[in-house]
Amino acid sequence: MAALRLYAQLVSASLRAQMQYKIDFIVSTFLDAIFQAVDFVLLAAIMLRFPEIAGWTLYEIGLLYGMSWIAMSLYRTFAPELHNFDRYIVQGNFDSLLIRPWPTLMVLLSRNLELRKIGGALQGALVFWFSASHLLRSGRLEWGEVAILIGLSVTGTLIPFALSLATAACSFWIVRSGDLQTFTMYAPITASQYPLSVFPGWLRALLSSVLPVAFINYVPVQYLLEKGGSAWSLVSPPVVSALCLIAAYSLWRLGERRYHSTGT
Amino acid sequence: MRVFFLLAQKAFRRNLQYRASHVVTNIASAIFGFIYIAIWQAAAAGTGTADYSATVLPRYIAFNQAMLWITIFRQHGLGIPEAVATGAVSLEMMRPVDYHAMVVVRELGNVWYSFWFRTVPLAAVFALAVGMHVPQRPSTYALLPVAVGLAAYVGLCLHYVAGLSAFWTIQSRWSNQLLQAAHFGLSGFMVPVDLLPGALAPLAAALPFAALQYYPTRIYLELSGAEALVWPFVWSILLTLLCRAMTYAARRKLEVQGG
Numbered sequence: 001m002a003a004l005r006l007y008a009q010l011v012s013a014s015l016r017a018q019m020q021y022k023i024d025f026i027v028s029t030f031l032d033a034i035f036q037a038v039d040f041v042l043l044a045a046i047m048l049r050f051p052e053i054a055g056w057t058l059y060e061i062g063l064l065y066g067m068s069w070i071a072m073s074l075y076r077t078f079a080p081e082l083h084n085f086d087r088y089i090v091q092g093n094f095d096s097l098l099i100r101p102w103p104t105l106m107v108l109l110s111r112n113l114e115l116r117k118i119g120g121a122l123q124g125a126l127v128f129w130f131s132a133s134h135l136l137r138s139g140r141l142e143w144g145e146v147a148i149l150i151g152l153s154v155t156g157t158l159i160p161f162a163l164s165l166a167t168a169a170c171s172f173w174i175v176r177s178g179d180l181q182t183f184t185m186y187a188p189i190t191a192s193q194y195p196l197s198v199f200p201g202w203l204r205a206l207l208s209s210v211l212p213v214a215f216i217n218y219v220p221v222q223y224l225l226e227k228g229g230s231a232w233s234l235v236s237p238p239v240v241s242a243l244c245l246i247a248a249y250s251l252w253r254l255g256e257r258r259y260h261s262t263g264t
Numbered sequence: 265m266r267v268f269f270l271l272a273q274k275a276f277r278r279n280l281q282y283r284a285s286h287v288v289t290n291i292a293s294a295i296f297g298f299i300y301i302a303i304w305q306a307a308a309a310g311t312g313t314a315d316y317s318a319t320v321l322p323r324y325i326a327f328n329q330a331m332l333w334i335t336i337f338r339q340h341g342l343g344i345p346e347a348v349a350t351g352a353v354s355l356e357m358m359r360p361v362d363y364h365a366m367v368v369v370r371e372l373g374n375v376w377y378s379f380w381f382r383t384v385p386l387a388a389v390f391a392l393a394v395g396m397h398v399p400q401r402p403s404t405y406a407l408l409p410v411a412v413g414l415a416a417y418v419g420l421c422l423h424y425v426a427g428l429s430a431f432w433t434i435q436s437r438w439s440n441q442l443l444q445a446a447h448f449g450l451s452g453f454m455v456p457v458d459l460l461p462g463a464l465a466p467l468a469a470a471l472p473f474a475a476l477q478y479y480p481t482r483i484y485l486e487l488s489g490a491e492a493l494v495w496p497f498v499w500s501i502l503l504t505l506l507c508r509a510m511t512y513a514a515r516r517k518l519e520v521q522g523g
Contacts, residue, residue: 031441038449041464045455050307179285182292191299198306203298 003106010110018115029116036123040065043193054198059131060140060225061194066128067153067217068192073120074157075164080114082161085168086177092262104256105165105249128153135225145224148234155238156216160189162244163211165252172255188213195222215240267361268369275373283381290382294389297329300454301394315487316456323397326390327484328453328477333382334375334412335419335476336447341427342371342420345436354518364511367427368420375416397485404486407493411480414496418475421503428507431514446471452478472499 047058088094097104135141171177192213208214215237223233308318347353430436451473475496482488
């Protein structure tokens with residue numbers, strides 16, 4: 001409880017600090033929005049030429065796209081320091097986290113909350129809503145099913161979070177983990193914006209096991225659109241998310257015990 | 265002239281020190297390529313469009329993925345913003361060497377390295393996966409090196425402009441982000457420019473970003489002839505003039521951060 005209160009205090013301090021740079025906040029938010037709009041225009045451009053990708057229509061892919069962006073953006077909003085963690089190891093700043101009487105991860109997560117990244121989740125929600133409302137009208141989805149997907153988008157954010165935590169934990173051994181992120185985060189998340197079935201077998205296997213981004217969106221959406229899967233498809237995403245988180249946190253604890261500071 | 269050659273050579277050699285870590289990013293880049301190729305293979309399965317059949321599209325994407333390393337993946341603002349922030353730029357401008365030429369040539373060494381150690385290996389990996397287009401017309405073998413050279417050069421100019429903007433704005437990462445977003449959407453590396461919807465297609469075709477990816481790829485795949493060099497050529501001249509003008513203005517504007 002005390003930890004939660006402290007977290008809230010630290011977060012509000014961090015936000016107040018950021019708001020001292022208003023123009024930076026506004027311009028950065030705007031640029032993020034442009035980048036994401038371009039991202040969607042490209043997807044739409046492909047879909048305008050070729051109405052179906054592996055049997056999925058624009059609206060169906062829109063669900064995947066929206067859920068993927070919501071999960072990724074929520075993670076980016078609440079864990080920016082985890083995203084750039086390796087500099088703590090490179091520069092030896094991790095020491096300053098260790099001397100506090102709180103879990104290192106909690107202190108880390110309370111720093112530099114990137115509120116503007118929430119814009120990505122909003123834009124993702126917009127695409128999701130645009131797609132879901134069309135599928136609702138045409139009777140492909142029901143309200144209850146949409147509600148389930150919204151819930152799963154939020155729990156789905158645990159998957160990029162866990163992947164990032166595990167990648168950051170790798171820094172305890174290999175020091176620089178920035179390049180590793182391309183494998184563990186950027187590439188899988190990009191892939192998760194499209195139906196898993198378009199990818200070659202080895203990539204499909206990877207994205208539904210070690211880097212389980214398929215459980216953010218593809219597994220439940222595929223089932224609800226009656227493209228395969230079983231009722232288990234709705235239960236497995238939160239279960240997988242939780243397991244990932246436990247595994248990643250264990251790795252983090254293991255690495256933390258192994259940490260030794262850089263010499264100066 | 266000798267000093268320029270030395271600068272490029274040093275930049276090239278410095279890169280050689282990091283070969284092992286570059287292998288990691290190359291593999292990551294290849295995986296991204298495979299993701300995009302798979303998406304297009306699924307989208308164009310069977311049908312394709314007039315210019316881009318189901319075999320041509322994956323090769324289009326593959327060629328572009330390999331090209332990225334000599335066009336857009338340059339260091340942030342060619343290292344200018346960092347020099348502005350630390351004040352080192354004042355020393356660089358004092359040197360009896362043209363600043364613009366110095367920065368461009370230094371980066372050319374990096375481009376040359378990227379070409380041999382990133383673009384070529386990536387192209388080879390993709391060729392194994394989706395096959396390689398072997399140009400049939402003899403003229404392509406003359407046009408392609410020009411198109412690739414212009415792509416690298418226009419890319420350098422755009423990065424230089426973005427980097428030099430650090431003289432006026434403190435946050436130079438904005439101009440860099442804008443450049444990346446424009447490249448992402450308008451260069452045609454992900455979606456061929458002529459397949460973009462509505463007015464976006466002719467607009468993107470006339471912007472400098474298409475010179476980085478779209479036109480060289482059209483020439484490589486023999487979908488276009490020499491006419492595809494017109495815009496890249498025009499932009500290389502216009503951007504060179506812009507770079508010169510901005511360098512001149514930056515020289516006047518130069519403020520040294522006290523310390």
